[in-house]
Amino acid sequence: MLNPNLFPYLLGLAAFLFTVGAMGVLIRRNPIVVFMCIELMLNAANLALVAYGRFLNSEEGQIFAFMVIVVAAAEVVVGLALITQIFRLGRELDVDDLSEMKE
Amino acid sequence: MNVLFAIVIALAAVSALGVVLSRQTIYSALSLVLTVGMLAVLFLLLDAQFLFAVQLIIYAGAVMVLFVFIVALLSPDDEDRPTLDLRAIIGILGVLVVTGLVFVAARNGITYNTNGFHAVAVGSGSNPYHTFSFPPNAVDNAGNVQTVAGQLFTNYILPFEITSMLLLVAAIGAVYLTRRSSE
Numbered sequence: 692m693l694n695p696n697l698f699p700y701l702l703g704l705a706a707f708l709f710t711v712g713a714m715g716v717l718i719r720r721n722p723i724v725v726f727m728c729i730e731l732m733l734n735a736a737n738l739a740l741v742a743y744g745r746f747l748n749s750e751e752g753q754i755f756a757f758m759v760i761v762v763a764a765a766e767v768v769v770g771l772a773l774i775t776q777i778f779r780l781g782r783e784l785d786v787d788d789l790s791e792m793k794e
Numbered sequence: 795m796n797v798l799f800a801i802v803i804a805l806a807a808v809s810a811l812g813v814v815l816s817r818q819t820i821y822s823a824l825s826l827v828l829t830v831g832m833l834a835v836l837f838l839l840l841d842a843q844f845l846f847a848v849q850l851i852i853y854a855g856a857v858m859v860l861f862v863f864i865v866a867l868l869s870p871d872d873e874d875r876p877t878l879d880l881r882a883i884i885g886i887l888g889v890l891v892v893t894g895l896v897f898v899a900a901r902n903g904i905t906y907n908t909n910g911f912h913a914v915a916v917g918s919g920s921n922p923y924h925t926f927s928f929p930p931n932a933v934d935n936a937g938n939v940q941t942v943a944g945q946l947f948t949n950y951i952l953p954f955e956i957t958s959m960l961l962l963v964a965a966i967g968a969v970y971l972t973r974r975s976s977e
Contacts, residue, residue, distance in 0.1 A: 694799075710888055712814075727813055
């Protein structure tokens with residue numbers, strides 16, 4: 692039987708992973724690492740969903756976590772395709788330099 | 795069991811910090827593999843066997859291999875270690891404050907109410923978490939994969955179909971984006 696007192700630790704870990712990922716998006720300049728940090732945030736959301744589902748006696752959390760994993764996979768495919776295209780244009784991989792969309 | 799949880803949670807937290815603080819991109823990727831693996835173990839410990847398999851196959855298997863492949867292909871330069879400027883200080887404060895607040899809120903049991911959930915009241919009123927456990931007839935008889943699939947193909951069939959459309963669009967988009975222009 693799972694110890695119910697573990698729930699705050701799991702939710703705390705989810706909050707920690709999410710905020711660390713958000714901090715990584717803010718302070719890192721390599722777009723590949725920024726994408727990894729976004730994956731970290733999505734994983735944190737998954738952990739919170741599964742933990743809530745487990746402790747609230749419902750399997751819906753796992754279903755939404757499954758959907759999140761699908762969305763994350765789609766996002767990675769498109770994002771890494773964009774990064775390879777930026778690299779092919781001979782640009783430096785630095786998110787602070789990518790400002791074409793602004794003009 | 796609690797010791798296992800403590801080890802897994804600690805490893806997940808440390809490897810998440812490794813993702814952000816590593817100077818080389820490949821080390822960030824390998825740290826993320828460890829984080830994803832530890833979350834898979836947590837899913838297993840939380841009786842989500844189906845998600846454990848999905849996490850390992852899709853994240854550790856497909857997504858992280860794609861990341862490592864792109865890192866090896868592009869071989870980006872080492873980045874300077876993130877300096878302790880105002881942005882970093884605000885980020886560290888945000889991490890500590892949000893994590894602490896969520897932990898305290900969850901510990902005091904004010905993050906949800908029990909209305910609307912099919913909870914089984916078996917515990918004492920002082921600890922709200924004692925009142926929750928998987929119904930033995932749902933999971934023990936059918937198993938995790940069957941319960942999840944039963945929900946997924948009945949109540950959640952429409953979102954499930956829409957995600958298949960999303961995957962198709964993402965695949966077409968990736969092919970379109972990475973094509974060589976034909977001028």
